[in-house]
Amino acid sequence: MAKWFETHLPKIVLAPSFIAILIFVYGFIAWTAWVSLTRSRLLPRYEIEGFIQYDRLFASPRWDTAMNNLYIFGALFIGVSMILGLILAILLDQQIRVEGAIRTIYLYPMALSMIVTGTAWKWILNPGLGLEAMVKGWGYENFTFDWLVNPDMAIYTVVLAAIWQSSGFVMALFLAGLRSVDTEIIRAAQIDGIPTWRVYVSIIIPSMAPIFLSAFIVLAHLAIKAFDLVIALTGGGPGYATDLPATYMYAMAFSRGDIGQAAASAMIMMLVVFAIVVPYLYSELRARND
Amino acid sequence: MKYTTLAAISSLALSVATIGHAEPQAEVLHWWTSGGEAKAVGVLQEEFAENGGSWTDMPVAGGGGDAAMTALRARVLSGNAPTAVQLKGPAIQEWYEEGVLADISSVAEAEGWADILPASIAGHMKCEDTWCAAPVNVHRVDWIWANADVLESNGIEMPTTWDEFNAAAEKLQEAGVIPLAHGGQAWQDATVFETVVLGLGGPEFFQKALVDLDPEALTSDTMKASFDQMRTLRGYVDDNFSGRDWNLATAMVMNGEAAFQIMGDWAKGEFLAAGKVPGEDFLCASTPGDGYLYNVDSFAMFNVDGDDKKAGQDLLAKLIVGPNFQKVFNMNKGSIPVRTDVALDEFDMCAQKSSEDMTAASDSGALLPSYAHGMALRGAQAGAITDVVTAHFNSDMSSDEAVQMLADAVANSM
Numbered sequence: 233m234a235k236w237f238e239t240h241l242p243k244i245v246l247a248p249s250f251i252a253i254l255i256f257v258y259g260f261i262a263w264t265a266w267v268s269l270t271r272s273r274l275l276p277r278y279e280i281e282g283f284i285q286y287d288r289l290f291a292s293p294r295w296d297t298a299m300n301n302l303y304i305f306g307a308l309f310i311g312v313s314m315i316l317g318l319i320l321a322i323l324l325d326q327q328i329r330v331e332g333a334i335r336t337i338y339l340y341p342m343a344l345s346m347i348v349t350g351t352a353w354k355w356i357l358n359p360g361l362g363l364e365a366m367v368k369g370w371g372y373e374n375f376t377f378d379w380l381v382n383p384d385m386a387i388y389t390v391v392l393a394a395i396w397q398s399s400g401f402v403m404a405l406f407l408a409g410l411r412s413v414d415t416e417i418i419r420a421a422q423i424d425g426i427p428t429w430r431v432y433v434s435i436i437i438p439s440m441a442p443i444f445l446s447a448f449i450v451l452a453h454l455a456i457k458a459f460d461l462v463i464a465l466t467g468g469g470p471g472y473a474t475d476l477p478a479t480y481m482y483a484m485a486f487s488r489g490d491i492g493q494a495a496a497s498a499m500i501m502m503l504v505v506f507a508i509v510v511p512y513l514y515s516e517l518r519a520r521n522d
Numbered sequence: 523m524k525y526t527t528l529a530a531i532s533s534l535a536l537s538v539a540t541i542g543h544a545e546p547q548a549e550v551l552h553w554w555t556s557g558g559e560a561k562a563v564g565v566l567q568e569e570f571a572e573n574g575g576s577w578t579d580m581p582v583a584g585g586g587g588d589a590a591m592t593a594l595r596a597r598v599l600s601g602n603a604p605t606a607v608q609l610k611g612p613a614i615q616e617w618y619e620e621g622v623l624a625d626i627s628s629v630a631e632a633e634g635w636a637d638i639l640p641a642s643i644a645g646h647m648k649c650e651d652t653w654c655a656a657p658v659n660v661h662r663v664d665w666i667w668a669n670a671d672v673l674e675s676n677g678i679e680m681p682t683t684w685d686e687f688n689a690a691a692e693k694l695q696e697a698g699v700i701p702l703a704h705g706g707q708a709w710q711d712a713t714v715f716e717t718v719v720l721g722l723g724g725p726e727f728f729q730k731a732l733v734d735l736d737p738e739a740l741t742s743d744t745m746k747a748s749f750d751q752m753r754t755l756r757g758y759v760d761d762n763f764s765g766r767d768w769n770l771a772t773a774m775v776m777n778g779e780a781a782f783q784i785m786g787d788w789a790k791g792e793f794l795a796a797g798k799v800p801g802e803d804f805l806c807a808s809t810p811g812d813g814y815l816y817n818v819d820s821f822a823m824f825n826v827d828g829d830d831k832k833a834g835q836d837l838l839a840k841l842i843v844g845p846n847f848q849k850v851f852n853m854n855k856g857s858i859p860v861r862t863d864v865a866l867d868e869f870d871m872c873a874q875k876s877s878e879d880m881t882a883a884s885d886s887g888a889l890l891p892s893y894a895h896g897m898a899l900r901g902a903q904a905g906a907i908t909d910v911v912t913a914h915f916n917s918d919m920s921s922d923e924a925v926q927m928l929a930d931a932v933a934n935s936m
Binding site: 273274275288291292293294354358359360378380381383466467468469470471472473483486487488489490493 | 588591592595598599613616617620706707708711761762763764765900901902904905909912913914915916917927930931934935
């Protein structure tokens, strides 16, 4: 009996959370998939009607805008955050004084919620209150910086605020990565007279590949589920110029009583996440099997 | 087990004690949580208690009612709907189609609602042939507010056509005043748009285009002209309008920074709260053109079990439409009573004008539901139109493109 208990204990301990995940994650994904095939409006209905909601979704110019914004936002946010984070980490890695204090300063934006970040940047970028008004006040009357209210540029203000928020976190990740590189190798390279930049480019950075992957995954899912930042910073505007898939889904489900449409957009968002995560899982699992 | 027995005994004792007169109970879901609104609901709450009822308040703030609707959905799905819910316009019909609304015809008939409510507003309160909701107030949407001093010092009269408005705006712009105070949020764009459609197309066109969604009307020249006018209005707005809240735009009119604002009569509350006097400090007029766009708040009654709750529902419905509540509530809220037989002596001149216009419009068939405030269309259709309106207003899209997009978006939302 005791032996049986011992061998099965891990399973028993894990069972509740396993069941919870089965129902609350995969069960609800299945439910959403089902609802996305129906004509649900205010309340969910369960008669399958085919792919009508997906047809409507792809015919909607607002959804087009939302997906385009996701590509722009995702690519710039992930790319620039990683580059900035890496540069900051390398600079911090030069055995400078008060490193701890500087690290904390760069990491601090991460402690703010996206709502706070969004509201603060909304004020900074508002042409009548923030940066533009300030520079004009200094006497440069021709200075304009109206990205926030310009439908073509507004999405870049979201990128800007998101990068400000996250690059410190990426820096911390990379800094940990830099510190974990074997110092023997670096010293050996230095003895061989290899210049420092070459050490970074050819030795340290390549050996940090797993860190890059982790940073990418963290940033990618932040990008896809980005919602609060847009709501606080632009409210999806001007017009719907800064709509993202998540805000689109919220509008359909909660403001417009169009649950079928919201479910369809949620499924597409999930597929985008899969497209990113599955290759990652694949590479991870394959590496472990080797 | 022990608890259920206990509960059964105590409820038995309670029902013995109150036998013969079930205490009316009402659980009311609403999102009137800001200062003036909360006060207005308090009036109803007191009156309900005075009539022997017990009121359970369920205020859900946030998202202009979105949060409350989410709460409602959860309650209905779990089979435990609130007694009455703040709902309006076609949303009432949508919930009726889900089969969850109650029938309050007995109260409505006893109180003679059919005679005291304007016909088109009464239509919203009926689910097929039965009454299922009680109207609370009438907000007029097609108001234009103006700063009296700014108009006077520039020699401008309140415009009665859109051409006059444009001429006035040019003049103001030259004088260095912002002609139109506007907040760049989708619903505010939609509010201005519907007043333009009403003004340029007239009530019949409005009905065809924004209520019946007739594809021909949506792509007609009149609709193109409406989008042209929106483009013109875009030029009268300051550069910094994006995302501005409506009350900040009202403040711009108040302190003379801007001349006009197009907004429903909740804007009046801002003027009055700042101690401004209608007719002296600020002017109110209907937007250029004929017609009357209403935004009627109402309480829909949901199916509930138990005589006490049903009694509460009936009492609530009776009180809501009763003359006393209609008067006190609407003086607090800035709107006008929905019944036409309430004396308006204590109301301000804008409210009196609103009421006169409502009666006149009701007789001439120009009393129309506001699309921008969810009275004319269901959420999906109204949202699709608003998307196009706000996309057009915030870009350099041509009017031809806009009407085509409008027709496509409406077809896609069905």
